Amino acid sequence: MAQTEKPTALIMIFGATGDLANRKLFPSLYNLFEKGKLDKFAVVGVARRSLSNEEFQLRVKESVKENGETEADIEEFVSKFYYHSHDVTDSSSYLALGKLAEELDSHYGLNGNRIFYLAMAPEFFGTIAEHLKKDKLTDVAGFKRLVIEKPFGHDLESAKVLNKQIRKAFSEDEIYRIDHYLGKEMVQNIEVIRFANAMFEPLWNNRYISNIQVTSSETLGVEERGRYYEKSGALRDMVQNHMLQMVSLLAMEPPIKLTTDEIRSEKVRVFRALRPVKGEEVNEYFVRGQYDKGSMNETDVPAYRQEEMVNPESNTETFVAGRLMIDNFRWAGVPFYIRTGKRMKAKSTKIVIQFKDIPMDLYYQPEKTVNPNLLVIHIQPEEGITLHLNAKKSGQGTDATPVKLNYANKGIDGLNTPEAYEKLLFDSLRGDATNFTHWDEVALSWSFVDNISAVWENTKEPSFPNYASGSMGPDAADKLLEKDGFFWWPITEIDVEKC
Numbered sequence: 001m002a003q004t005e006k007p008t009a010l011i012m013i014f015g016a017t018g019d020l021a022n023r024k025l026f027p028s029l030y031n032l033f034e035k036g037k038l039d040k041f042a043v044v045g046v047a048r049r050s051l052s053n054e055e056f057q058l059r060v061k062e063s064v065k066e067n068g069e070t071e072a073d074i075e076e077f078v079s080k081f082y083y084h085s086h087d088v089t090d091s092s093s094y095l096a097l098g099k100l101a102e103e104l105d106s107h108y109g110l111n112g113n114r115i116f117y118l119a120m121a122p123e124f125f126g127t128i129a130e131h132l133k134k135d136k137l138t139d140v141a142g143f144k145r146l147v148i149e150k151p152f153g154h155d156l157e158s159a160k161v162l163n164k165q166i167r168k169a170f171s172e173d174e175i176y177r178i179d180h181y182l183g184k185e186m187v188q189n190i191e192v193i194r195f196a197n198a199m200f201e202p203l204w205n206n207r208y209i210s211n212i213q214v215t216s217s218e219t220l221g222v223e224e225r226g227r228y229y230e231k232s233g234a235l236r237d238m239v240q241n242h243m244l245q246m247v248s249l250l251a252m253e254p255p256i257k258l259t260t261d262e263i264r265s266e267k268v269r270v271f272r273a274l275r276p277v278k279g280e281e282v283n284e285y286f287v288r289g290q291y292d293k294g295s296m297n298e299t300d301v302p303a304y305r306q307e308e309m310v311n312p313e314s315n316t317e318t319f320v321a322g323r324l325m326i327d328n329f330r331w332a333g334v335p336f337y338i339r340t341g342k343r344m345k346a347k348s349t350k351i352v353i354q355f356k357d358i359p360m361d362l363y364y365q366p367e368k369t370v371n372p373n374l375l376v377i378h379i380q381p382e383e384g385i386t387l388h389l390n391a392k393k394s395g396q397g398t399d400a401t402p403v404k405l406n407y408a409n410k411g412i413d414g415l416n417t418p419e420a421y422e423k424l425l426f427d428s429l430r431g432d433a434t435n436f437t438h439w440d441e442v443a444l445s446w447s448f449v450d451n452i453s454a455v456w457e458n459t460k461e462p463s464f465p466n467y468a469s470g471s472m473g474p475d476a477a478d479k480l481l482e483k484d485g486f487f488w489w490p491i492t493e494i495d496v497e498k499c
C-alpha cells in the first residue's frame with residue numbers, strides 16, 4: 001500500500017467510551033485534524049452503553065477541550081463522529097455496524113479505506129477480528145488495517161492464539177500492534193543518533209562500550225488497574241514490550257535501507273540473539289520488587305498490597321531489574337541492564353551508554369578518577385542527549401574535569417502524551433508500520449519473558465514488599481550491577497535540564 005501524506009479513511013474505534021479513547025485517541029485525532037494532516041475522514045465510536053451521536057460528540061468535545069483546545073473548528077471536527085451502541089460479543093449487531101460504515105464511506109467519499117482501532121480489553125480482540133471478517137466489514141475497496149492495543153497476549157501461547165485469530169481477517173502487513181514507546185520522539189531518535197553520526201557508530205560495539213543501562217521509572221502506583229496488573233506485573237506490563245523494544249533499537253545492526261521490513265528484520269535479529277535466562281539463572285540475573293508504603297512528595301501512599309483489587313498477599317512484581325546479554329559479534333560481553341518500576345523516586349526514562357575506560361589514564365591522581373564517557377539519551381520527561389566528556393580544568397596544570405555537552409530536544413514533554421499516539425495513529429493511517437511491532441518481535445519477546453515468569457510465578461518472594469515507595473527499588477537491583485563492577489547511573493542527577 002502506497003503511503004499517502006494526507007490519508008482518507010473511516011476510523012472505527014472499539015472501546016470509544018473508555019479511558020484510552022478519551023485521553024489519547026480523540027485528542028490525537030484532533031491534533032492531526034488541526035494540523036491539516038487528514039484529508040477526508042469520519043469516526044465511528046463503538047461501545048456498549050447507549051449514547052446518541054450528539055451525546056458522543058459532546059464527550060469527544062470535552063476530551064479535546066480537556067487537553068486545552070478551544071479552537072472554533074472543534075465543531076467541524078466532532079461533526080464527523082458517529083456512535084454505534086454494540087456489544088462486541090453479540091454477532092447480530094455487526095451487520096448494522098457494517099451498514100453504517102458503508103453509508104459513511106459513501107457520504108464522505110472515503111474510498112473504502114478502513115482503520116479498525118481496538119481500544120478494548122484484550123480478551124475481545126480475537127472475537128472482534130473474526131466478526132469483522134465474517135460480517136464483511138473487511139470487504140472493502142480500499143485498505144483495511146487493524147490497530148491493536150497492548151497487551152498482545154499474556155504469554156507466548158496466548159499470543160499465538162490471538163495472532164491466529166486476527167490473521168484470519170488481516171494479513172501481517174495490515175496489523176499495527178501498538179507499543180506507544182515506539183511513538184516517543186527520543187525513542188525514534190535512537191536510530192538517528194546511531195546511524196547519522198560518524199562519531200558514534202564506529203564505537204557502538206563491545207570494543208568501546210562497557211555497558212548500557214535502560215531505566216523507565218514511574219512515580220505512580222497501580223492506580224485503578226489492580227485487576228489487570230495482578231495478572232500482569234511489571235515484567236509483562238513493561239519489560240516484554242517497551243523495555244525490550246528500546247534494547248532492540250539500541251542493539252540492532254544498521255538496516256540496509258530505512259524501510260519497515262529492513263528495520264523490523266534487524267530488530268528481530270536482536271531478539272534472536274538475546275541469551276535466554278532460565279531456571280536458577282533467573283534470580284541471578286533478574287531482580288523483582290514490590291512497593292511498600294512510603295512517602296511521595298510528602299504525601300503518604302499505600303503499599304501495593306493495600307491497593308484496590310490487589311490480593312493482600314500478592315506475589316506480583318511492581319519492579320524489575322535485569323541483565324540481558326546479546327550473543328552476537330557486536331555485543332558479546334556487554335551487559336544491557338534494564339530497570340522499571342512503579343512508585344519510584346522519579347518519573348524518568350533514560351538510556352545511559354557507558355563507554356570503556358581509556359587504556360592508560362595519563363591523568364591519574366590518587367583519590368581522583370577520570371569519569372567514563374557517557375552518552376545519555378533522555379526519553380522523558382526531558383527530551384535530549386547529553387555527552388559526558390573529560391576536559392582540562394581551567395587554570396594551571398592539566399587536571400581533567402568532567403564536562404557535559406547537552407542537546408535539549410524541545411524542553412519538557414508531557415508524560416505518555418498524545419504526541420506518541422498522534423504519531424502512531426498518523427502512521428497507521430498512512431500505512432507506515434515501522435514503529436509498530438511485528439509478530440516475530442512479539443513472539444520472541446514473549447518466549448524470553450516466559451522463562452522468567454515461569455520461575456517467578458512458581459516461587460513466592462518472601463521479601464515482598466521489598467522497596468519503599470519513593471525509592472529507587474530494592475537493594476538487590478544495585479547488587480546486580482555491583483557484581484559486575486558497575487553501578488546504576490543516577491537518573492535524576494544527569495537530567496539534561498540540570499546540566
Ligand SMILES: NC(=O)C1=CN([C@@H]2O[C@H](COP(=O)(O)OP(=O)(O)OC[C@H]3O[C@@H](n4cnc5c(N)ncnc54)[C@H](OP(=O)(O)O)[C@@H]3O)[C@@H](O)[C@H]2O)C=CC1
Pocket residue numbers: 014015016017018019020021046047048049086087088089118119120121122149150151
Ligand atoms: N488507558 C490507557 O492509558 C492505556 C490503555 N491501553 C490498552 O487499551 C485498551 C483499552 O483500555 P482503556 O481505555 O483504559 O479501558 P476502559 O476500561 O477505560 O475502556 C473499555 C472500553 O471498552 C468498552 N467495552 C467493554 N466491554 C465491551 C463489550 N462487550 N462490547 C463493546 N464495548 C465494550 C467500554 O465501554 P462500555 O462500558 O460502554 O461498553 C469502554 O469503552 C486495553 O487493552 C488497555 O490495556 C494501553 C495503554 C495505555
Ligand SMILES: O=C1O[C@H](COP(=O)(O)O)[C@@H](O)[C@H](O)[C@H]1O
Pocket residue numbers: 216218237238349415416417
Ligand atoms: O504501557 C504502559 O505504560 C505506562 C508507562 O508509560 P509512559 O509513557 O508514561 O512511560 C505504564 O504506566 C503502564 O503501566 C503500562 O501499561
